Amino acid sequence: MQLSRKAEDYLEVILNITATKGRARIKDIARALNVRPSSVVEMANRLNDMGLVEYRKYDGISLTEKGKTIAKVVKDRHETIQAFLEILKVPPRIADKDACIMEHELEPETIEQLRNFVRFVRSAPDYPQWLQHFETFCKTGVHPCSSDSRDIALLVKKKE
Amino acid sequence: MQLSRKAEDYLEVILNITATKGRARIKDIARALNVRPSSVVEMANRLNDMGLVEYRKYDGISLTEKGKTIAKVVKDRHETIQAFLEILKVPPRIADKDACIMEHELEPETIEQLRNFVRFVRSAPDYPQWLQHFETFCKTGVHPCSSDSRDIALLVKKKE
């Protein structure tokens, strides 16, 4: 059965918190997800019943192996998407926020292509020229390889 | 106030249906969104109260100006995302499906960059070489510009 995006959000946050502390406390999860503690408790019980976390009253939450596996998949998707958006010059804050939205329901094929893209750019020997061109295009609206661009270059030359 | 993703889905579907027929019928909307007619009626009432559609009992639904404006924005985002994913070689079916997911909550900056990217690729005079390289990379896992790739090329040459 498919997990809801909210359930995935909780798992991911718990993974992040338990990476530093031993167990995730209700309050920390609540703050991270911008919900009230009572909502966290409710979800904690649900995830516990699903065997994804171990939740002990008054003693916080930890991931089971099953839960950790899922959380890592979600986190990995998040990182892929974020890296991807940053390559496209989306500001990091926004890339992070939007990765939270996209990390849940996209098809594996799509995620795979984003991952390919990130790897492709990273494996280039230098900062790719086409990305420089993309930046120019974002700023000026003109593709450096277009005839428009060459016309402009000619114009500038003439003036000199 | 922000519309829910579901409300946006309904508006977009109604826009698509009314593009061909005069008014959108309950049954058609239900089929398009994979829900029961009673669910459509419920949302129809809600959207009507918000002033986004004109819903007349037993006579289908049409968009108000306000609703049409929103629907067009969503549809435009959808098309941008779909075009974008297809550039990255995500199969059209899947690109369409995932565009439905992404079209709702992404930040304007992100959408804008996707749009820039699509325009960038489209305004290139020829099919961009870097995209050819990306395709190669997807198939082989090797970046054509990498030293690895040159090594391989050398090896092949030697064998001849």
Add this chain to the structure above:
DNA sequence: AATTATTATATGGTTAACCTAACTTAATTT
């Protein structure tokens, strides 16, 4: 025009998420 079939609506019920407010347990301070 009457019957049948299709489409639409109303009603009542479910579920996932959330909330507030009251209460309980645990931790900290005096």
Add this chain to the structure above:
DNA sequence: AAATTAAGTTAGGTTAACCATATAATAATT
């Protein structure tokens, strides 16, 4: 150790979406 503060829990309530089923209106067929 008692009192105070902080954190966690429970209970009860809300909302957006959905559904099934029963009924009503419209359309199509005979």
